Structures are given as C-alpha cells and as structure tokens.
Amino acid sequence: MARALRLARRARYSARPNPHVGCVLTRDGAVIGEGFTQPAGGDHAEIQALKAAGDARGATAYVSLEPCAHQGRTGPCADALLAAGVTRVVAATRDPNPQVAGEGLRRLAAAGVAVECGVLEREARREIAGFIARMERGRGRMRAKLAMSLDGRTAMASGESQWITGPAARADVQRLRARSCAVVTGVGTVLADDCSLTVRAAELGLPPEDIALATAHPPLRVVLDSGLRTPLAAKVLDASAPSLLCHAADTPVPQALAAAGTALCALPRDARGLDPHALAAVLAARHCNEILVECGPRLAGSLLRAGLLDELVIYTAPVLLGSSARPLLDLPLAHMADKVALQIEDLRQVGQDWRITAIPTAHS
Incomplete structure (x- = not known):
C-alpha cells in the first residue's frame, strides 16, 4: 500500500478534478503491474495497473482509494478488476463520492473477491484531503x-x-x-x-x-x-x-x-x-x-x-x-x-x- 501511495503522488499534479490514486497488482509475492490516475478522461490507476500486468488472474490489487463502481468518463474499475480475474482487493480508504460510497467494495465482495479496507487509511485520506472535503462538505x-x-x-x-x-x-x-x-x-x-x-x-x-x-x-x-x-x-x-x-x-x-x-x-x-x-x-x-x-x-x-x-x-x-x-x-x-x-x-x-x-x- 505504501507503494500505491507513492504512485498516487505521481498523479497529484495532473489527475484533477479526480482524486489521485495509485494501484499495485501482485501475485505470488511479486509485483506484476502498477499504475496511477491519468489526466481526466484517461485511465484510472486500476486500469493502468491491469494493462501493465497483462494477465492479472489470481492477483491481489492494492489501491489507495476504493475502486469506483459508476460510469463516468471511464467505466467502473470494480467491474474491470472482476473481469480481469483479480481475487483480492485491499483498499486504503472508502471513496466519499456518493456515486461510490462503498458500492465498489460491496460489488467485489458479492462476486467472491476477498476485500479489505483501511490499510494506511490516514495517509491515504491526507493525500486526497481536498477531494474528500469537496465530497463530504461541498x-x-x-x-x-x-x-x-x-x-x-x-x-x-x-x-x-x-x-x-x-x-x-x-x-x-x-x-x-x-x-x-x-x-x-x-x-x-x-x-x-x-x-x-x-x-x-x-x-x-x-x-x-x-x-x-x-x-x-x-x-x-x-x-x-x-x-x-x-x-x-x-x-x-x-x-x-x-x-x-x-x-x-x-x-x-x-x-x-x-x-x-x-x-x-x-x-x-x-x-x-x-x-x-x-x-x-x-x-x-x-x-x-x-x-x-x-x-x-x-x-x-x-x-x-x-x-x-x-x-x-x-x-x-x-x-x-x-x-x-x-x-x-x-x-x-x-x-x-x-x-x-x-x-x-x-x-x-x-x-x-x-x-x-x-x-x-x-x-x-
């Protein structure tokens, strides 16, 4: 997760208005793909990591923010992780966006994916504090x-x-x-x-x-x-x-x-x-x-x-x-x-x- 947060910081200069997010895919203890949020309209971190991995079946995804579950400029990342065969997802924090708000993790869990949330949560929330503020207080x-x-x-x-x-x-x-x-x-x-x-x-x-x-x-x-x-x-x-x-x-x-x-x-x-x-x-x-x-x-x-x-x-x-x-x-x-x-x-x-x-x- 610390590596995912370092990746997220690469996007802090260009992801806006989206939150800057990092994702690391591992399998059998080795990193097989990683990515960070691209400029608005481009790939989210999970999609970048899946593309880098090529084959993500049986992988664990460490992502600094809950995978999205709604259709925006890009498709839902939760669905992309399911389609790629990822079997475990570890998120640092839930997405405060009302269009997500836990739905990404619920969708993954309902499909049988092992889900964890709250790893390095304080650090992750500090990294996207502006996005969280806009979502939670307007x-x-x-x-x-x-x-x-x-x-x-x-x-x-x-x-x-x-x-x-x-x-x-x-x-x-x-x-x-x-x-x-x-x-x-x-x-x-x-x-x-x-x-x-x-x-x-x-x-x-x-x-x-x-x-x-x-x-x-x-x-x-x-x-x-x-x-x-x-x-x-x-x-x-x-x-x-x-x-x-x-x-x-x-x-x-x-x-x-x-x-x-x-x-x-x-x-x-x-x-x-x-x-x-x-x-x-x-x-x-x-x-x-x-x-x-x-x-x-x-x-x-x-x-x-x-x-x-x-x-x-x-x-x-x-x-x-x-x-x-x-x-x-x-x-x-x-x-x-x-x-x-x-x-x-x-x-x-x-x-x-x-x-x-x-x-x-x-x-x-």
Whole structure:
C-alpha cells in the first residue's frame, strides 16, 4: 500500500478534478503491474495497473482509494478488476463520492473477491484531503500561502515585498501551485506585483516526467476584483494558463474586457468585499479540490474570519522588516479571548527559511 501511495503522488499534479490514486497488482509475492490516475478522461490507476500486468488472474490489487463502481468518463474499475480475474482487493480508504460510497467494495465482495479496507487509511485520506472535503462538505480544501519576516511582517509600508524568502522556499511554493486546482489572489496583489501565478518548470525541482505533467495541467488562476480594475495586459490574464476574474454583481463589465473573452464570474458582496462563501461555492461547482490562496493580508484575514482557511502554510525568513512594515494578516482583534488558535502540523527548514504548516483549530 505504501507503494500505491507513492504512485498516487505521481498523479497529484495532473489527475484533477479526480482524486489521485495509485494501484499495485501482485501475485505470488511479486509485483506484476502498477499504475496511477491519468489526466481526466484517461485511465484510472486500476486500469493502468491491469494493462501493465497483462494477465492479472489470481492477483491481489492494492489501491489507495476504493475502486469506483459508476460510469463516468471511464467505466467502473470494480467491474474491470472482476473481469480481469483479480481475487483480492485491499483498499486504503472508502471513496466519499456518493456515486461510490462503498458500492465498489460491496460489488467485489458479492462476486467472491476477498476485500479489505483501511490499510494506511490516514495517509491515504491526507493525500486526497481536498477531494474528500469537496465530497463530504461541498467545497474543496483552501490553503493560504503566506511569507513573513521573523518579526511577522510581509512587506514594507510602501508595499515592496520581493523577495522575503529564498529560492528553496519559492520552489516549494511552485510545487504547492502545481498540485492545486485553483490559485486565488486579490486585485491588490495583481496591481502591485503583476503576478502571473503560473507553474514555473525551472523552479519545481521534480523529475522530468513529473514536470511535464505539472506544466501540462496548470491550475485555474482566480482574481478577486470587485471593481474590475485588473488591466487587460496583466500577466494573470495571459494565455499561459486558464483565468477567472471574479467581480461584484453590481459592477458593469467594461466593453473591452468582454470583447477580450476574459472568463468572468459575478459574486455578491458582503460587508468587506466579495462574499468569500460565494467564491467557495463557485470553485466547488468547478470541481476544485485543492485551492491555494496567494494574496495580501486583507484577503487572507477575510478568508480566515469567514472560516474558509483549512490550512496556513507560512514561510518565515530570517530577516527583520521593522515595526512600520505590513502585518501577516489583516485581523483586528481587540481582546485576548478573540485570538485564533492554531494547531501546528509541521515545522521544517526549507533552504534558509522555515515552513510552518498550521490548521485553525476549528478545522482540526
């Protein structure tokens, strides 16, 4: 199963909106075939493994997610395993998709296949946490990437911010982008930095075959721009990756923007700008499992207050920016009782910087 999970990670850059899954077929103690989820519309992991094996009669299938039992773009994997003569299936976890939800394992068991489930389940569920979140609660998993100095500052008072962290941390961010379905930012960041939010192959630090998968399937770039101030020439709207410009429903769309064919999405307003819950619903409707937020302190604070940030990934650089520099989050709190508690999931050095992975306790 550990091998199946390693295979699944090969598909984390290209399987979306499907969950990335790995499958290993064994017989008489030897691996006879293995595979991982191909890009949407292509083979699932089980089909790849069956093709690699050629003859899978009497084999055991180790798969990191319950084999599907419904007809989508491809046929049911449970039926394919039965047709191939597989006699034992070990799954890491059940599929939370209501179209499956245990039916794949039930179908296999009813046909006489020996079935087990729950091997390395925690690791498997962590690997596809965004897909599970979208299936179980109706929206994907939202992660904010933040970079700060040792004194908790993100930019100088003038807005100057490049570069707080070093190249190793920036490469780590590229890998986060590559595994995301969507990357969200605010118009303020676009106007200040003219960011492209693309996946840069040279910075990924991955094997060539994984780089090819990551760059062939870039995430959707989403700009929150209530007043439609994003220039047509902005890099985030170029043809290198898909883009979506979210604006307030009461903002008229400029003729030039409409004529350019820019993808637009009208959202309702709330007290502080565009309604973040409406944004989450739009991204869920677009089957976004993993959502990366790269933005300034105002949008990050708004999403945290709305309870939409499932994880904070904070890169801390060994520098001081001083008391007049901008804070990590726009999060005005008046009393100690208002503090936001975090559960630290991981702390590690990345080059000369430190990466803190934290979960607001409401999501733990």
